[in-house]
Amino acid sequence: MKRYAPALFFLGLSVILPAVFGFSGYVLYLLGQVGINALAALGLNILMGLAGQVSLGHAGFLAIGAYTSVLLEMRLGWPFIPSLIVALAVCILSGLVLGLPALRLSGFYLAVVTMAFGLVITQVITNLDWLTGGPHGIRNIPAPKIGPWTLHSDLTVYYLILAFLVLGVLAYRNIQGSRTGRALQAVRDHEISAQAFGIHVAKYKLIAFVLSAAYAGLAGVLYAHQVRYINPNDFNLFLSLSYMAMIVIGGLGFASGALVGSLVFTVLPYFLTRLAWLTWVIQGAAIVAILRLAPFGLIGAWVRLRIRLAKPGLLVRRVIRKAIRGKKLYR
Amino acid sequence: MILPLIIGGLASGSVYSLVALGLVWLHRSYGVMNFAHGEMALFVTYLAFFLVQAGWPMPLVFFAALLAAAILGAGVERALLRPFAGSSPLSLVIVTMGLLMAINGLASGIWGTLPQRFPPSLSGPPVRLGSWPIQRQDLLILGVVVLAVVALFSFLLFTKFGLASRAAVQNPWMARLLGVSINKVYGASWAVSVALGALAGILFAPKTVLTTSMMMFVLVKGFTAGVLGGFNSLPGAILGGLFLGITENLVAFYLSTQWKDSIALALIVLVLLARPEGLLGKKEVQRV
Numbered sequence: 001m002k003r004y005a006p007a008l009f010f011l012g013l014s015v016i017l018p019a020v021f022g023f024s025g026y027v028l029y030l031l032g033q034v035g036i037n038a039l040a041a042l043g044l045n046i047l048m049g050l051a052g053q054v055s056l057g058h059a060g061f062l063a064i065g066a067y068t069s070v071l072l073e074m075r076l077g078w079p080f081i082p083s084l085i086v087a088l089a090v091c092i093l094s095g096l097v098l099g100l101p102a103l104r105l106s107g108f109y110l111a112v113v114t115m116a117f118g119l120v121i122t123q124v125i126t127n128l129d130w131l132t133g134g135p136h137g138i139r140n141i142p143a144p145k146i147g148p149w150t151l152h153s154d155l156t157v158y159y160l161i162l163a164f165l166v167l168g169v170l171a172y173r174n175i176q177g178s179r180t181g182r183a184l185q186a187v188r189d190h191e192i193s194a195q196a197f198g199i200h201v202a203k204y205k206l207i208a209f210v211l212s213a214a215y216a217g218l219a220g221v222l223y224a225h226q227v228r229y230i231n232p233n234d235f236n237l238f239l240s241l242s243y244m245a246m247i248v249i250g251g252l253g254f255a256s257g258a259l260v261g262s263l264v265f266t267v268l269p270y271f272l273t274r275l276a277w278l279t280w281v282i283q284g285a286a287i288v289a290i291l292r293l294a295p296f297g298l299i300g301a302w303v304r305l306r307i308r309l310a311k312p313g314l315l316v317r318r319v320i321r322k323a324i325r326g327k328k329l330y331r
Numbered sequence: 332m333i334l335p336l337i338i339g340g341l342a343s344g345s346v347y348s349l350v351a352l353g354l355v356w357l358h359r360s361y362g363v364m365n366f367a368h369g370e371m372a373l374f375v376t377y378l379a380f381f382l383v384q385a386g387w388p389m390p391l392v393f394f395a396a397l398l399a400a401a402i403l404g405a406g407v408e409r410a411l412l413r414p415f416a417g418s419s420p421l422s423l424v425i426v427t428m429g430l431l432m433a434i435n436g437l438a439s440g441i442w443g444t445l446p447q448r449f450p451p452s453l454s455g456p457p458v459r460l461g462s463w464p465i466q467r468q469d470l471l472i473l474g475v476v477v478l479a480v481v482a483l484f485s486f487l488l489f490t491k492f493g494l495a496s497r498a499a500v501q502n503p504w505m506a507r508l509l510g511v512s513i514n515k516v517y518g519a520s521w522a523v524s525v526a527l528g529a530l531a532g533i534l535f536a537p538k539t540v541l542t543t544s545m546m547m548f549v550l551v552k553g554f555t556a557g558v559l560g561g562f563n564s565l566p567g568a569i570l571g572g573l574f575l576g577i578t579e580n581l582v583a584f585y586l587s588t589q590w591k592d593s594i595a596l597a598l599i600v601l602v603l604l605a606r607p608e609g610l611l612g613k614k615e616v617q618r619v
Contacts, residue, residue: 109603112554115554123592237547277437277439280432283432284434285429288426288429291425
């Protein structure tokens with residue numbers, strides 16, 4: 001039980017947080033955005049953190065998820081859940097399609113192919129204006145309808161996002177510890193050795209792509225239903241870059257890294273300033289500063305701090321060693 | 332009809348080549364994929380715009396902008412990248428992404444986000460080649476790019492410092508032991524790379540409108556060109572850029588303008604599937 005105490009604490013906190021802020025619509029919107037970004041970042045963390053494959057086209061999957069579900073609901077009148085499922089299926093399929101070239105490419109080549117994917121998706125959506133409304137986007141997206149309930153209020157949508165986020169985190173933790181997760185990490189650390197140990201590298205790379213696409217698709221569906229307005233430019237290259245920055249800042253490979261990164265990236269700008277350009281400047285500087293001070297992300301820094309605190313001897317030894325080194329007596 | 336299309340394609344393609352050259356050279360010598368390349372170039376392009384408006388003659392503007400770009404590049408390396416020496420390539424990439432955001436914010440803070448018209452460096456009616464009109468700016472671009480490429484390659488091949496740079500690329504430790512000042516080489520690599528990018532920005536700005544999002548698009552093209560040619564080959568970067576520019580122009584004319592970027596990118600993915608190491612790239616063999 002003690003193991004889960006922090007997680008349960010934060011879960012409880014996120015349940016009561018809206019009440020703390022008096023159910024203000026703005027705070028609900030912001031918290032929902034944190035959850036949506038965290039889901040997408042979790043997906044990218046499977047691909048980059050666990051499997052070590054770079055992707056700069058993550059936002060493309062959000063776009064696919066968002067547009068598929070919204071179009072099914074608005075053009076064909078489908079309810080929320082079936083359209084969500086179909087949207088996820090479409091994302092998984094496109095994850096497979098994008099994963100196929102990834103089997104032959106690595107590193108920067110892969111980065112560029114995924115970037116091309118993201119750009120092509122936004123351009124396709126912009127150009128198919130008879131279907132998607134083109135650059136003007138789609139307005140008045142209906143509130144999600146689940147069975148007899150329609151989630152009209154901001155609060156219920158927030159709880160819907162929270163529920164999916166909890167599911168997402170649980171799934172991530174399970175994947176991470178499972179045979180699949182260990183295989184992914186082996187592929188990340190040394191592809192050739194992993195192959196020598198009998199891991200089907202191509203299969204696991206595809207699995208990573210598919211899983212990350214599903215997470216991103218879910219985030220896209222939720223985004224469309226929270227904001228109630230989507231346009232192709234919402235899912236540009238900048239968004240993909242921010243997801244990458246989120247998980248690196250939070251901590252590559254950690255589930256909590258995606259959560260912390262999303263929190264920092266989504267909430268910080270609102271506290272800093274009302275000037276958009278200054279926000280970018282400060283955010284950029286913050287990324288560099290965090291990387292300088294905590295190379296393994298905020299969660300990595302926290303883990304190291306906890307180890308230090310748990311074994312005070314280590315800390316004392318380090319301080320002594322540093323003091324000695326200062327007097328050139330060390331060694 | 333096909334000749335003017337190819338020349339127009341060569342013009343935009345050579346801009347992509349310049350961007351790709353800067354990226355590839357930095358990647359080879361410094362081991363970092365510089366995502367801030369476009370934004371650093373953008374900043375210098377705005378600087379050049381400011382000078383043009385202040386009434387400076389065009390050659391002087393070019394000279395001042397290149398100088399500013401070189402200083403910016405070397406300064407960024409010294410202040411931001413060198414403290415990260417020894418970190419993983421991924422964290423270096425994220426640092427440049429932070430830089431991208433910061434510089435983009437700074438540029439829109441100083442010059443605003445409204446689109447500006449950058450006057451063409453060479454004005455006048457199009458030159459006629461037989462019966463086909465060719466834009467003067469395109470000719471200028473081609474000329475300047477050829478000059479820049481010749482200058483870069485003669486610097487690398489025929490000067491002592493160029494030799495030192497190539498040695499540092501091949502084996503930094505050995506080069507250091509033989510007396511190459513590696514930090515100077517790194518600083519120079521950044522200076523040259525950013526100057527190439529800035530040149531591309533100034534040449535390209537008159538062909539479109541100057542906005543803070545202009546270079547993001549050019550950067551993507553530069554990446555694509557570099558990957559297409561093979562990310563460890565300088566001639567590959569040039570070839571990749573030209574190939575991309577011509578393909579785009581042909582697709583825009585014969586198929587559709589709306590879909591030109593998508594089709595060009597799809598073609599490139601196909602090329603990469605057939606040759607994962609790029610057109611002129613060498614396959615990297617991993618030692619187990």
